[in-house]
Amino acid sequence: MKYLKVMVCLVAAVFFMSWAGNSKADEIVIGYTGPLSGVAAEYGQDILSGVDMAVKDINAAGGITVGGKKYTFKLERLDDRIDPTQAVNNARRFKSNKAIAVFNGVFNTLAPMMKINEEKGNEFIVMAYTSTPKVTEMGNKLVVATTVDFTTYVHVFADWAFKKGWKNCAMVVTLGAYGDEWRSAFKEYWIKKGGVITTDKPANYFTETDFSAPLAAAIATKPDVMLIGGPSATTALVIEQARSMGFKGGFIMVDQAKQDYIAKLLGGTKVMGNLIGTGGVVSVPFPGATIFEKRYPEQYKKMVTWECALNYTAMHALARAIEASGTVDDVYKIRDAFPTALANGLLGDKFPNEVFGIEKSGRMHVAASTQTITNGKSDPSTLYVWWPKTQKEFDLVKKRSTAKQNESIWMRF
Structure with missing residues (x-):
């Protein structure tokens, strides 16, 4: 009898465990x-x-x-x-x-x-x-x-630089398919606007930490602005090294590089000077x-x-x-x-x-969230809405969005 009771309890326990296990997601x-x-x-x-x-x-x-x-x-x-x-x-x-x-x-x-x-x-x-x-x-x-x-960023960033009167741009962008595409798209749009690409010196932002060689070659062409960027950590090194080498012009950062993180690495935005890139998460x-x-x-x-x-x-x-x-x-x-x-x-x-x-x-x-830095100080971010086909569609996006403190612009291509 005692044996039977033990067996019943064991069967019940196994059944319960099986049921409990099956009830889990x-x-x-x-x-x-x-x-x-x-x-x-x-x-x-x-x-x-x-x-x-x-x-x-x-x-x-x-x-x-x-x-x-x-x-x-x-x-x-x-x-x-x-x-x-x-x-x-x-x-x-x-x-x-x-x-x-x-x-x-x-x-x-x-x-x-x-x-x-x-x-x-x-x-x-x-x-x-x-x-x-x-x-x-x-x-x-x-x-x-x-x-x-990134096509949205290419247009917004280049237009910003031209408004500042900058027409000579050197490119020191990351190697790889992404960087190649960015440089190609930017070069095409920049030249179409009447600008000059003074040199193109891609660098491996994923493996290198010393960018003195490509930066020296770029600075030697006396550009008004430099297109730079890759991962944020190494992009910060590029900015720091370019300034230490005497470059006083502006920076355009590809969208992979995030200026809020770079500002943290550089101890603020002062050394960044005049720059445009993607706006930080909390900037919106x-x-x-x-x-x-x-x-x-x-x-x-x-x-x-x-x-x-x-x-x-x-x-x-x-x-x-x-x-x-x-x-x-x-x-x-x-x-x-x-x-x-x-x-x-x-x-x-x-x-x-x-x-x-x-x-x-x-x-x-x-x-697309974009943000500029003017003379070392951050400006408010702007949102560029690229997908609406009509004004009505854009107005609906603005109405639904909870971003009420930032300007939203309909980006028409």
Whole structure:
């Protein structure tokens, strides 16, 4: 009898554990591959931290519901040191673990990943944090570009320089596909406006720390302004070294370089002189950005950057698309559900930036935040809204946006 009672208790315990285990939310695997070591590690870690924080927030809120069933997210991460082969291997490893999406923030590694993410039976969504236009020109049906196309910045930045009377520009921009595209697009627009490119001296912002050689060659051409940039940490070194070598002209920074972070590294904006680049996250005081500005440093012991903020919001967009699609494994349906998921926007009352929709090609509708520094002092940021086709559409964006303290401009190309 005693034996029977013990057996009944054991069976009951096993049944309860089985029931309890089955009642837990299943996991949806998301991958991140990027530079987590080396010179660009700060950049890669910021992207990862933004996704990580979003995953934790979504899971803490109970996850998502698809088909009446609860799911949480599991984030896997691997270092690729900006090596294309390693990035592809990492992506395949994530997929073998049933990942439905992979985040990455370097076009040199995104491009080869986008050659394999539509392989039959091994499909996954590429969440691409890159402003290069090529990422949405490749015809990939499973890509989501989570930041602004840099063409907007090319026009805004060049127009700013011309208004200052600067027509001679030297270029010292990062090597790689992204930098090559930036230099090419900027050169074309600059010359079209009547400007002169005095020299083009690309440098590897991902591996180098001494930029004296390309800077000396650039300064020797006596430019009014220099187009510079790559990861923020090394861009700060370029500014510091250029000033120490006697350059007194202006700077135009490619959008990968973030002036708020650079200002922190340089101990302020004074040495930056006259400069234009992307505005910092908190330079556009969305209510959500103010909250994010407090929470993120508490959790990750680092300052807020666009890398963490935009990828935080992008992860929430992905979660909403999964819910809207009604599936957790059909990645084509999930990708097709983004327009529905973003129909009401992800607005600045809850998020550090705003998303108003998505292009058919995969570029999310995110305004371009630009900010100038005049004689060493920061000016207010301006938002450039690039996707509306009509005045009515632009007016609707302004009405819905929570960015009421910053000027918004309709950027028509």
